[in-house]
Amino acid sequence: MNKINYPLGHLADEINRLESQADLFDDPLLAEFALVSKDCLEIGAGVGSTWRRLQKINPGLCYTGIDCSSEAVMKARSLHANTNVNFEIMDATHLSFNDHSFDLVVSKLVLWSIGRDWPKAIEES
Numbered sequence: 822m823n824k825i826n827y828p829l830g831h832l833a834d835e836i837n838r839l840e841s842q843a844d845l846f847d848d849p850l851l852a853e854f855a856l857v858s859k860d861c862l863e864i865g866a867g868v869g870s871t872w873r874r875l876q877k878i879n880p881g882l883c884y885t886g887i888d889c890s891s892e893a894v895m896k897a898r899s900l901h902a903n904t905n906v907n908f909e910i911m912d913a914t915h916l917s918f919n920d921h922s923f924d925l926v927v928s929k930l931v932l933w934s935i936g937r938d939w940p941k942a943i944e945e946s
């Protein structure tokens with residue numbers, strides 16, 4: 822798949838930047854939803870920096886992160902290998918999950934990089 826190569830790459834500096842960004846963009850509303858959710862899907866999960874925050878809020882949350890970049894997914898899997906998560910290579914505009922598989926769907930800083938197809942990603946969500 823890998824339709825888009827994430828332009829900033831996934832070297833250590835960029836991973837650290839994404840993690841700091843996740844801290845800066847911490848969202849109290851997301852924390853409230855995460856606390857009462859069971860199954861969460863993140864669209865465009867990158868290297869999993871949102872999951873790092875979500876698991877602190879709700880360690881029992883079943884989380885699946887999808888990203889079209891195989892490089893990002895491989896990195897996310899290696900960074901979070903010891904946690905109960907699932908990172909998959911998938912295009913946000915063609916999700917392969919059954920409807921109602923998740924009670925929380927999260928996406929952050931992704932629509933801009935999907936481009937013209939962004940409404941399809943919203944529809945899939």
Ligand SMILES: C[S@@+](CC[C@H](N)C(=O)[O-])C[C@H]1O[C@@H](n2cnc3c(N)ncnc32)[C@H](O)[C@@H]1O
Nearest residue numbers: 865866867870888889890912913929931934935
């Ligand atoms: C700026 S990064 C944000 C990553 C993460 N949400 C975060 O906040 O750290 C945008 C991510 O969207 C992913 N992406 C872009 N188009 C996508 C698509 N059509 N389907 C799935 N992921 C996509 C990119 O590969 C990249 O990992």
